[in-house]
Amino acid sequence: MSTQFDHVSVLKQGNVYFDGKCVSHTVIFADGSKKTLGVILPSSLTFSTSVAEVMEVTSGVCKVRLQGQQQWISYSSGERFEVAANSSFDIETVETLNYVCHYG
Amino acid sequence: MSTQFDHVSVLKQGNVYFDGKCVSHTVIFADGSKKTLGVILPSSLTFSTSVAEVMEVTSGVCKVRLQGQQQWISYSSGERFEVAANSSFDIETVETLNYVCHYG
Numbered sequence: 001m002s003t004q005f006d007h008v009s010v011l012k013q014g015n016v017y018f019d020g021k022c023v024s025h026t027v028i029f030a031d032g033s034k035k036t037l038g039v040i041l042p043s044s045l046t047f048s049t050s051v052a053e054v055m056e057v058t059s060g061v062c063k064v065r066l067q068g069q070q071q072w073i074s075y076s077s078g079e080r081f082e083v084a085a086n087s088s089f090d091i092e093t094v095e096t097l098n099y100v101c102h103y104g
Numbered sequence: 105m106s107t108q109f110d111h112v113s114v115l116k117q118g119n120v121y122f123d124g125k126c127v128s129h130t131v132i133f134a135d136g137s138k139k140t141l142g143v144i145l146p147s148s149l150t151f152s153t154s155v156a157e158v159m160e161v162t163s164g165v166c167k168v169r170l171q172g173q174q175q176w177i178s179y180s181s182g183e184r185f186e187v188a189a190n191s192s193f194d195i196e197t198v199e200t201l202n203y204v205c206h207y208g
Binding site for chain 1: 106109110111112113114115116117118120123124125127129131132141142143145156162163169200202204
């Protein structure tokens, strides 16, 4: 897994969620597609989606429960999970998590 | 002030300081120079520098006191302040601050 994205644009303004438990910056690719690079601090959060996304863990470990499911699944560095549009997921972290969120 | 950096690389791994009160991502330019894009949550923090830097506020307001000075100076969006190498500064924020930190 590459440790960086090349030949991209990045927005100066960050995205702050849940009182700063999640902070991300938006990256735009040459084809116009968008990803966010983010950090989640130790917490239990519920994220809602408007569009489908793929969450890729780039460091750390998390437990995730998708909307409508009972099972929690652990994901660690290099793993990813898909979330449908207009859905949500619960995520628990006990250490700092770095992620890339892929859209579209 | 442009709202984004173009034709850059960005590191996937974020930088987390002060238990997450400050989170940044590192941007690398074609000439090899580096900047960080960061968010500071409401807090009173003291940052130390190893190399000289220029802190540019891109949204929000902060009060800053450089090492060895008694005066606090306010900076808001579009303003910047310089910090010497091997020095420090106190910074107070009461709302989310976005910044770009320029090095070298």
